[in-house]
Amino acid sequence: MNAEAPTQHSFLSGTPLRILVGLILVVNGMFPALWILFTSLKTEAELTAKPITWLPHAPTIANYLRAFTDQPLLLFLFNSFMVAILSTALTLFISVLAAYALARLQLRARDLILSAIIAVSTFPLVTLLVPLFEIMRALNLLNTWVALILPYTVLSLPVCTLILVSFFEGIPRDLENSAMIDGCTRIGALFKVVVPLSAPGVFTAGILAFVNAWDEFLLALSFNSNPMLRTLPVGITLYQGEFAFPWPVISAALVVGIVPVAVLIVIFQERVVSGLTSGGIKG
Structure with a gap:
């Protein structure tokens, strides 16, 4: 024994x-x-054939051609990209400032603020739908990119701020003081010293914000009824017919939508992994 x-x-442990x-x-x-x-890569006949085949017997790209011709897929991609990139930029700018204040300033309510940030990040999106809709309608922002950019920014801010706080706390204050002695303002030291040294955390926060905005469906469906401003998740639902679901074409559109995010993650993979692991250790 x-x-x-x-x-x-x-x-068990090896x-x-x-x-x-x-x-x-x-x-x-x-x-x-x-x-x-x-x-x-399958035809509809092969997809519905029995028994089910895992691999396509005769791969075809016809579904990809239909994905671009049946609906304005390029327009959906453009709208999603613009909304995601603008909301990501705004999220990073605000979260950098917020995280720096929490990491450097002697705030009496710092722990309370961090607890509130964590609590807000746990709210289900569906509970925020009606209040956000009423706000956007009151501001006359429905059927605009701004109606999506602002909520996406707000929804990504808690996680991005928490990630950046852990990184900023690991940057020695002496580096900022040296930069300010050389003539930098505090904001200048933040963007010229602290942010570059926290690049893995900034990239991680940016990727998370971009993916959240790229994949979001509920707000994009509720706040935008203009066909010219539909984002990719909403646009993909238009491929279904009244009595039929062309799954091969829908799958082709999904693959096209997955590719940009996959490429982005592959390019910045090392920085994202470094950001997640370093943030976890510091937190």
Whole structure:
């Protein structure tokens, strides 16, 4: 019994278990994306055939051509990109200032503010829909990009601020003081010293804000009825007919929508991973 116990402990805490857990996570994360990709390469006849085929027997790109011709997919992509990039820029600007104030200024209510930020970030989006709609209607902002940019900014601010606070707290104050002695203002020291040194955290916050805005559906559907301003998540729902769902075409449109985010994450993968791990350690 004593000889078997170390072996069991070694398996549960060693490399084999890590590989098994890693494979489970990869399969769980990749399977839906792969299924959408395979579906986008099938014909409707093959998709509905029995028994189900996992891989397309005769891959076709016709669904991708239909995705661009049946609906103005390029317009949806452009609207989503503009809304996401503008809301991300605004989120980063505000969250940098807020995080710096929480990390550097001697605020008596600092812990209370951080607790409030965490509490606000837990509110379900559906509970905010009606108040946000009434605000946008009162400001006459419905059917504009601003009606989406402002809520997306507000919704991403709590998480982005918390990420940046942990990074800013790890930057020595002496670096800022040296910059201010050389003639920088406090704001100048923030953007010339603190922000560049916190690049992994800034990239992580930016990616999260961009993905949240890119994927959001409920507000985009509720605040915008102008066909020329529809974002990608709402535009994809237009491919369905009254009595039919062209799943191969819808899947092709989904793949097109996934590609920009996937490319963005691949390009900044190292910075995002560094940001998440460093923020977790510092927090």
